[in-house]
Amino acid sequence: MIATLAMYDWPQVRAEHDRFWQLIRTAMADEGIPAPQDLTRDEKLWELWESPDLLLGQTCGMPYRTRLHGQVELVGTPDYALPDAPPGHYYSVFVTRADEPGEAVDFIDRTLAFNGQDSQSGWAAPQNQMAKAGLRFTHTRHTGAHRDSARAVAAGKADIAAIDAVSWRLIDAWHPELSGTLRVIGHTDPTPGLPLITARGRDTAPLARAVASAITALAAEDRAALGLTGLAAIPASAYLAVPTPPPPSQDVPVN
Template identity: 40%
Template sequence: MNHWIASLPMYNVTPQHAALWSALLRDCMTAFARAGGPGDVTLAESTDVDLMTHWRREDLLLSQTCGFPYRMLGLASHVHLIATPCFDAPGCEDHRYRSALVVGEQAWERGATTLTACQGLRAACNSADSHSGMNALRHAVAPFARDGRFFASLRWTGSHAATLRALANGEADVGAIDCVTLALLRDAHPEALRGVHVLGMTAPAPGLPLIASRALAEPQAEALRAALDTALAANVERARALRLRGFARLGGDAYAEIEHMAHAAAQLGYAELR
C-alpha cells in the first residue's frame, strides 16, 4: 500500500477536543514513520462517507470504531484490533466503560428517578449501531420490558450530544450516554448538561477499539501500538484534557461481552430497543 488514511472520529465532542485528537494522531503518525512505518498518510479531519465504509477501507492505517459494529456487524473480520483506550472518567475502569442512564428535567420532576420509573416514557438514542446508546440501554431495560416494549416511543438523534439536547428541550425523556462523552462535555460545556439527571450506569464493556486495515502487516501493527504510546506520553496536558490514560492490548474475543449483552436482552424477549 503506497498511501494510507487515518482518523479519530469518535470523541470529537467539541471543536477543541477534535483539535486535540488531531494533534495526538499527528504525533502518532510521526512516531510511526520514525519507526519505519509509511510516511504517506492523509489525516482525515472528518469522514464524508458512511463510517462503516470508512472503517472497511483497505488503506485505513488507524481509526476508532464502536464495539457494536466491531463485534456485531462483521467489522472484526476486516480489521486489525490495534488497541483500546483507557479513560479517566466516571464509569470507566481501565479499558472498560459504561453508559450513563439519563433523564431530562421534566421527566425527573414527574418522578422518573429510577430506571423502572422510566417505563412508558419517550427514549432518545444516537443510532441503532451504537453499543453505548442502544445496546447497553437495551440490556439495562430488558428485565423490565413487557411484551417486548418498555418505552412509549423512540427517537433516533444521530449523536449523544443531540440526545442530550432532546432531553434538555423536552423532546425526549430518557437516554443512555457514553460516560467518556459525558465527562468531556461536562469539562467543556457544563451548561449542556443543565437539567439532565443521571439515574445510574449500564453494565461495563470494553471501550471503543482503535483499528487498522488487515492490509497493514502485523509487525507494522505492533509498531503502530508503540507509536500510540509515544504520542500519548508526548503531551501530558493534552492527555489530561482528553481524559486519556493509556492504551490496552486486547484480543478480539474481549468484545464478546457486547454480543452477550445483546443476546441477554433477546432471551428476555427484548431484541429491539422500543
C-alpha cells in the first residue's frame, strides 16, 4: 500500500507531515484499515496517483479532471482556511517584482512563469482568469515548481507568476528573502482545492473519517505549520466544471 502527501510536503514541514500521517494511520487502524508505516516520497507522482496500491494520496484539480477522474476515488479536500475562499477551495496569487508597477492584466503580453502545464494553480487558473477578459498569456516560461516560478520572476527571467496560495504562504514563511522581493498584484477566482484520492474501488467513507479525525487531533503547532483546519466534501462535478485551457504548445494569441 502507498500513502503520499507530496503536494505541500516541503522539507521545512516534513516532520509535521510525518506526524500528521501517523495520526491518520492511527485513525485508519481504528477503522480497521491497514496502512503503511511511512509516507512514500521521491517517487514520480503519476505513478503514485495511478497505482492500484494507492491508499491515500493528494493530487491537483487539473490532473484529476483531465486524467484521473474515473480511475480513482475522491476521499475529500483538505481545507487550508484561505481568506476569501469557501472551505476546501483555493486560488492563485499573481506575483511580480516588488518594483514593477501595474496589475495582473497589465502583464498579459509579458512572460508568465508556470510550474507545469498540468497545474491548476500555475497554468489553468491564470489562463482562465484572463480568459474572462478575452485575454491569454502567450509568452511563457516553464519552471517545474512554484518556488522556481517565484525565483524566475525575482531574477527577471519572467515577469509574472500565478502561485498556489498555500504554496505562497509556505514561500513567505520559509523563504522571506524571496517573497520580500515580490509583491502580490491580484489573485484568481477560487476553485476546488487539492483533493485526497484513493485507488478505484476503495471505500472512501472510512478514509475520510480517518483524515478528518487526524486533522482534529493535530497539535496546535503542527496545525499552524500545515495550515490545516478541516476536510471538505467537494463533489467530482465541481472539479470537472473548471475549464481546461490549452497547453502552451497549443496556445495562440486571442485577437
